[in-house]
Amino acid sequence: MYSFESQIFRDNSDQLFEKAKKLYPGGVNSPVRAFKAVHGSPLFIKKGEGAYIWDEDHNKYLDFCGSWGPLILGHNNPMVKEAILQAVQSGTTFGAPTTRDIEIGKLIIDNHRYIEKIRFVSSGTEAVMSAIRLARGFSGKSKIIKFEGCYHGHVDSLMVKAGSGLATFGVSSSAGIPEELAKETIVVPLNDLQAFINVMEEHNGTIAAVIIEPIPANNGLLIQDHNYLSWLRQLCDKHDVLLIFDEVISGFRVGFEGAAGYYSIEPDLITFGKIIGGGMPIGAFGGRAEIMDYLAPDGPVYQAGTLSGNPISLAAGVAALKELQRPSMYENMQRKTERIKSEINTFTKENGYEFRIESIASIFWMNFSNKRIFASSEIAEDSPEKFKIIHHYLLQRGIYIGPSSFEVGFVSDAHTDKDISFFVAQLKMAIEAAYKK
């Protein structure tokens, strides 16, 4: 191992983790939090403010995880915080419509070309699950096509990976999912139009929907070509198949209209989560009115939620989305992110390290190779090993990133140019440590 000048102690977090392991499976309420991929133990976070978080040992970290995406305005944004406090004064949930339903619905539909109607749920997973059911109910067909390397929450039908050999039918990637159900999902590689065409033709007439992360960001950042995405749209039209964009990460992240707006491609349904709730639990799905009207109570597809559209999440969402409409918001975040990319990529090129930062808007990813990649099969095999060293190094220097080489980083409005300079300087040294052997 490497010795670092500054040693950060995390005794309190370590003790809390020992206690948590007795209370929770793996000590956590969501698996990646356990730091297993980096062979560490998680930090217990005490508070967050702007671009920074503090752990239970009073260490301060510059945060590029941003609660895995929702915190595009940084931690504890004053406008969002005020909106939440205001909302709480009048009660937390009624299980009945409130004026906030009108406010957020209008804000989104008036400013998003491809959303005619929307419905709120409580998580991204729930949004995807509901969109899949709606697509099946609307089309009267049952098969779903998904792409290898795209994550859509822990929905049964989508926790599926490609079967071996020539079989295109999916096999479940988690215990507890019936193979019968997994078989209803067909998995194809990203960026392989011919594979997609073959599957669409072979299963013509039985496919309800194609679901894709238009900006795949859960298994590396696998930015696709515009042409590829627009071919998917055209082929879905040709075969009368619904196209679902899972924009739980990209929605409101790469622009107010998300990836659909970024590429000017109209999906039939879009799923949201993360940013749309301003840091409170949320999910949503929307799209063409003709399809959305298939939902209960008007239509035959049942979908419901006790806490759906609760006033606190909606108030936080409205406040966050209004902030995002301020001029230059997205441009500023993109400029800061591109600084990371260009400064690091110049450095690694000059030093002959096979390492690139990939980025789009305010999302970035460490690619342990020297060329842009489009599919999960192209990710360098030694990524986890090298990433572990970088992760450890950065944590010791007060920089917090998602604890896995497959996770992306997020720049927020709260990061300053000085924060970015600090990150770039530390990351350069971390890369040196990882490549020095």
Ligand SMILES: *Cc1c(COP(=O)(O)O)cnc(C)c1O
């Ligand atoms: C995070 C994510 C989900 C799941 O959302 P949860 O709120 O964690 O259930 C689904 N799809 C994509 C693309 C995501 O990034």
